[in-house]
Amino acid sequence: MEIVIKIKKRGLIFSLDAAIAVTVVVIILITSAYYLSTASKESTSQVQLIKIGNDLLTIFEKEGVLDWVVANDSATPSDAVTVAISESIVNVSRYLPASYNALIEVSDIRETPLSNVAPGITCISPPLCCFASGCNGTFNVTTLPLTRANNYHVIAHASSTFTGKNSSILLHTPGKTFVFATMKERTYVTTLPHSFEFGVNYNLMFNTSNMLLDWFRVLGDKSYATNTSRPLPSNFTFIGTGERLFAYIINDILEQPRYAKFYIWIE
Amino acid sequence: MKRGQAVVTDLFIAIAVFIVLVTITTVIWDLYTIRLKMRQEYEDMIVKNLQISDQLVKNPGVPNDWEYVIQQNPDYVDVLGLAFDDRILSSQKVEMFRTNMTNQKVKDILKIGLYNYYFVIKEQNGTPILAKGNNPIGSFNTVNLARLVRYKDRTRIMEFALWK
Numbered sequence: 001m002e003i004v005i006k007i008k009k010r011g012l013i014f015s016l017d018a019a020i021a022v023t024v025v026v027i028i029l030i031t032s033a034y035y036l037s038t039a040s041k042e043s044t045s046q047v048q049l050i051k052i053g054n055d056l057l058t059i060f061e062k063e064g065v066l067d068w069v070v071a072n073d074s075a076t077p078s079d080a081v082t083v084a085i086s087e088s089i090v091n092v093s094r095y096l097p098a099s100y101n102a103l104i105e106v107s108d109i110r111e112t113p114l115s116n117v118a119p120g121i122t123c124i125s126p127p128l129c130c131f132a133s134g135c136n137g138t139f140n141v142t143t144l145p146l147t148r149a150n151n152y153h154v155i156a157h158a159s160s161t162f163t164g165k166n167s168s169i170l171l172h173t174p175g176k177t178f179v180f181a182t183m184k185e186r187t188y189v190t191t192l193p194h195s196f197e198f199g200v201n202y203n204l205m206f207n208t209s210n211m212l213l214d215w216f217r218v219l220g221d222k223s224y225a226t227n228t229s230r231p232l233p234s235n236f237t238f239i240g241t242g243e244r245l246f247a248y249i250i251n252d253i254l255e256q257p258r259y260a261k262f263y264i265w266i267e
Numbered sequence: 268m269k270r271g272q273a274v275v276t277d278l279f280i281a282i283a284v285f286i287v288l289v290t291i292t293t294v295i296w297d298l299y300t301i302r303l304k305m306r307q308e309y310e311d312m313i314v315k316n317l318q319i320s321d322q323l324v325k326n327p328g329v330p331n332d333w334e335y336v337i338q339q340n341p342d343y344v345d346v347l348g349l350a351f352d353d354r355i356l357s358s359q360k361v362e363m364f365r366t367n368m369t370n371q372k373v374k375d376i377l378k379i380g381l382y383n384y385y386f387v388i389k390e391q392n393g394t395p396i397l398a399k400g401n402n403p404i405g406s407f408n409t410v411n412l413a414r415l416v417r418y419k420d421r422t423r424i425m426e427f428a429l430w431k
Contacts, residue, residue, distance in 0.1 A: 014277060018284050025288070029295055044313055048412060051317070055324070055415035058354045059422055095415060095422045097391055 045266075049100075049240035053264040056095055056102060057244040065090055066106065066260050070248040073109045073226075085109075085228045092228070102264040105227035108256060111157075111215040112144060114206075133162040134210035138172065141216065143201040144223040151193035153219045154178070155256065159186050162210035169213065172205040184253045189219070196221075219256065233265055240264045305408075312382065312410040312429045319377055320412045320427045323349045324356070334363040341367070347376045355417040356425070361388070365399050373400070385411075385428040388418055396423065403430035 060066050068089050085104065092102045128137035146152075160167040171178040173194055180188035196218060206213060217224050232239060241263050248255040328348030330336055334357070336343050349364060351357040364373075364386075374380055385400040396418075403409045409430035416425045 014281070018281075022284075022288070025292075044410065047313070047317065051320070052413065052415055055354055059415055059417060062352070062355060062417065095391075097413065097415075097424055098393070 046238055046240060049238065049264050049266065050242055052096070052100065053102065053240050053242050053262040054244070056092065056264070057104075057242070057260050057262055059095060060090070060104070060260065061244065061246050066246050066258075067248050069106050069109070070255065070258065071250070085226055087228065090228050092230070096264075099267050100264065101230060101267050102262055103228050103230045103232060105225050105261040105263070107222075107225040107259040107261070108155075108217060108219055109226040109258075110144065110224045111217040112141065113215045114141065114213045128208075130212070134160045134167060134212050135208045136210060138205050138207045140202070141204050141206055143196065143204065143218050144221075145200045146196055146198060146218060147222040149196060149198040150221070151195050152221060153190050153193050154216055155183065155187060155189045155219055156180060156206075156216040157187055157214040158208070158211045159214070160211045167210040169209070169211050170207040172207055174203050177207075183256065184250075186214075189256070225259075225261075232263060233267075237265050308431075309408070309410065312408070312431075315379060315382075316410045316412050316427060316429045319379070319429075320414050320425070322347065323427065324414050324416050324425060325350055325353050327351055327357070328360070334360045337363060337367055341372070344368075344376055347373070350416075354415065356388075358419055361397070361418070365397055370400060379429060382429045382431055385426075385430070387426045388416075389424045389426065391422065391424060393424075400428075403428050406430040 057066075069085055072086070072089060085106065090104050092100075092104065096102060128135060128139045130136075154171055156169060156171075158169055169180050169188060171180070171190060171194070176194070178190040178192055178194055181191050183189045206216070241261065243259045243261040245257055245259055247257045326346065326348030327350055328344065329346035330343070333344045333347075347364070349356050349360045351360070368376075370384075374382075374384065377384070383401050383403065385398070385402050387398040388396045390396060403411075409428055411426055411428040414425045414427075416423055418425070
């Protein structure tokens with residue numbers, strides 16, 4: 001009687017062992033088959049999307065659409081703070097095959113306007129006095145909320161009707177002073193990059209000498225980029241991305257290089 | 268039940284399970300070998316198609332003016348390219364490619380001897396404007412890549428399919 005019970009138990013353990021082994025093997029096989037089939041499908045469609053996106057940016061550059069985005073912004077510098085790229089300028093539907101959609105982002109388009117440094121004949125605040133020919137003194141500025149802490153150059157748009165030699169702008173940060181070099185007419189860029197922190201940076205001061213400042217921009221951060229207004233899909237659709245460096249030339253003068261970035265997906 | 272009988276039954280069950288597992292493993296192993304081979308071939312087709320479509324839409328070819336040279340010497344095309352600028356197709360090159368090159372010649376230049384190809388330029392709504400090669404209707408092993416190009420002053424879709 002005792003022997004029979006022992007044998008029955010042994011059989012049960014053996015069967016259980018076999019069942020577990022078979023289950024494990026089957027699970028491994030099903031999982032690997034699943035990944036094998038999905039991996040190849042994804043790679044083709046993703047590569048296709050990214051290729052189309054890159055083609056789109058190239059065609060935009062060749063047709064002057066990207067130049068038009070920059071030119072349209074330059075025409076109204078201080079208005080561009082909240083303006084997205086107009087669909088009338090970058091209408092992706094005119095270029096993409098049916099069922100494709102895309103969002104285009106162009107770097108270094110937005111700016112921080114310096115409306116407090118308007119031309120006038122009175123002193124706005126004690127350390128800063130503005131006249132018709134320009135402002136003299138220092139004043140605090142804040143950046144847009146930067147998306148990355150990094151070393152960035154600052155570009156400023158300024159003018160002067162001062163006929164003397166002493167017209168300049170400087171950027172003061174705690175412990176450092178940055179000089180500006182002329183980039184093109186009315187546009188000046190810092191000769192060295194400054195280390196910015198994530199988010200809004202408050203410890204920045206401009207020092208002007210007989211110059212009127214319109215706006216400044218932190219070059220290269222996403223917060224100063226702008227984009228078309230098509231919303232990105234919120235489900236788990238694959239979104240292909242890529243970017244292209246381009247330069248805008250106006251009156252034979254090279255503007256700063258900018259990045260155009262695409263986000264492309266199938267609806 | 269005697270102890271000897273139980274052990275023999277145990278052995279039979281074990282052998283049966285073993286044979287079933289070995290059979291399943293062998294069949295699945297074969298299946299996976301075939302799938303792996305198919306996938307390798309598919310990946311190879313994707314890479315080739317990416318290189319070919321890039322070459323066609325970005326390069327003028329070698330020699331640069333092959334569309335004129337080919338009229339005197341059809342063998343004098345080293346690299347096939349259809350662009351006169353990045354993503355802008357030359358209508359002369361496309362026309363010469365379509366009318367003056369045999370399918371075999373195209374396959375030789377593109378080094379795709381093992382595969383068939385199908386080249387088509389379409390409007391954005393999908394209407395074909397011109398085509399060359401064999402249409403891969405009914406083929407399971409096809410890699411088709413679409414590219415945006417400027418052709419005859421309009422944005423159009425160029426598709427290149429490799430199939431077997």
